[in-house]
Amino acid sequence: MVQPMFVGQAELPFFLLPQMANRHGLVAGATGTGKTVTLQGLAEAFSNIGVPVFAADIKGDLSGISQPGKAHPKISERVTLMQLEDFQFSGFPTTFWDVFGEQGHPVRTTISDMGPLLLSRLMNLNDTQQGVLTLIFRVADDNGWLVLDLKDLRAMLQFVAENAGEFRTLYGNISAASVGAIQRRLLVLEEQGADKLFAEPVLNLDDLLQTDVHGKGIINLLTADKMMQSPQLYSTFLLWLLAELFDQLPEIGDPEKPKLVLFFDEAHLIFDDAPKALLDKIEQVVRLIRSKGVGVYFVTQNPTDIPDSVLGQLGNRIQHALRAYTAKDQKVVKAAAETFRDNPAFSTMEVITDLGVGEALVSMLDEKGRPQIVQRTMIKPPQSQIGPITPQQRLQLLQSSLLAGVYDKILDRESAHEVLAERAEKMQQAALAEKNEAVKETVKPSRASNRQSIFEAFAKSAMRSIGSQIGRRLVRGILGSLLRGK
DSSP states (O other), X not given: OOOOEEEEESSSEEEEOGGGGGGOEEEEOOTTSSHHHHHHXXXXXXXXXXXXXXXXXXXXXXXXXGSBOOOOHHHHHHHHHTTOTTOOOOOOOEEEEETTSSSSEEOOBOHHHHXXXXXXXHXXXXXXXXXXXXXXXXXXXXXXXXXXXXXXXXXXXXXXXXXXXHHHHHHOOOOHHHHHHHHXXXXXXXXXXXXXXXOBSOOOGGGGSOBOTTSOBOEEEEEOTTGGGSHHHHHHHHHHHHHHHHXXXXXXXXXXXXXXEEXXXXXXXXXXXXXXXXXXXXXXXXXXXXXXXXXXXXXXXXXXXXXXXXXXXXXXXXXXXXXXXXXXXXXXXXXXXXXXXXXXXXXXXXXXXXXXTTEEEEEOBOTTSOBOOOEEEEEOOXXXXXXOOOHHHHHHHHHHSTTTTTTTSOBOOSOHHHHHXXXXXXXXXXXXXXXXXXXXXXXXXXXXXXXXXXXXXXXXXXXXXXXXXXXXXXXXXXXXXXXXXX
16 A cells, blocks of 8 residues: 655644545645745655656746755754654656757647647637637548648648638638638747647657656656746646546546646636636546546645636645735635635634745545545655756756657658648649640630639549548547547
8 A cells, every 4th residue: 555645744744645646636825935845845745656747847946856955954943843753855756848848858749639629728719710720620630631730720721711612511601800810820829939839749648657767756847937928828738738648548546546646836827718618628627537547736826716616626735825915815815714624723714824934724635535624734845955956957867868869859740731732732733734735625615614623623622532531530539639549
């Protein structure tokens, strides 16, 4: 049986049970109250029991987890107060990832893999524009065309717009204005660096599920300081990763410990301005993904950042201090207090505003899945370095990584752009051949009126091709991401 993970010291030691860790969790608190250090300690605890971790590193602070910590008066004081006789500094196996490929291994997906729902959120499309984008994906999926990068999507937009009349009867109206709006949003995406995200090779999920030679779970850190300049890019990427894990991992029920734990920092960005249809799907994925052995821990300033339908699924909770300077703040504190099972020894609402740095109100699930009575807890200090590592240390870790070179070179295989370019070239050649034939012979009027134009023949050929391939069309999962091997 896997040993419980020590979280901190209340009246008695407080533990997180590994078999309950896939019931998800919340780490909340105002800026500067210790959320990042708590996250670091939890990641270490999961790594120690052989559970891989994925965490978004917003400011680079988490990179220190790769190095042993150093003696510090505050840490020594806490170790003494908590009577941690076996405490020793240690670094943990860490893999760095970066969408932009600058401070970590490149992490990529494709347009087809992300799907229309998440891509619409990324481009902030309205309902009409999202409908057109969904239609374009349907055309590509039905025809078996992969839309891998931005140039593929541009090619599809142009193809569908030029053949709107032919596609309208099968798929519905295609607004030229909406196509134009989507094309303009693609330019914005490029400016934000999304062209680095949409390429191959795509992230292999198995690379996130590794342990080192000593059996410790690898801690995967996504460098996200640059991504945070485009919050929609950051939040959409996290949702894509969640969808991929849900769609690709097998059902394993309730394991003795998670297969993977995700920490989503600045979690409010995932839900900000998300339409209800998307929120409903996120809630469904969070509810069901625990049976895949995945635990999701949202890190944010206060619990009200998380929709109630998701918040109700977060069984393991760590609440750092909140400030109550205004009437609105007091409502937030009250709402946070009401999420806990009351402790008759103190007022939860009063304690939330009185907590010191590194202190938290903690409630974990017991062995029967019931929330424990909330306890005022001193959080254990991390064994690894608090704060960022140097660029030289990061470079050394990247060069010695088992994944060094695996994702460095971008692949550009045949996809929608090449398929449509080839079709267009054949159409031009056919048009030229017809023109040359017309020069050689006089065409009778009746024959000319019955002959299909090259454009019509091309469009109808494409439609017939689509119709003949519906039986093997690409299949999508709950958040619209591509299901492989279908």
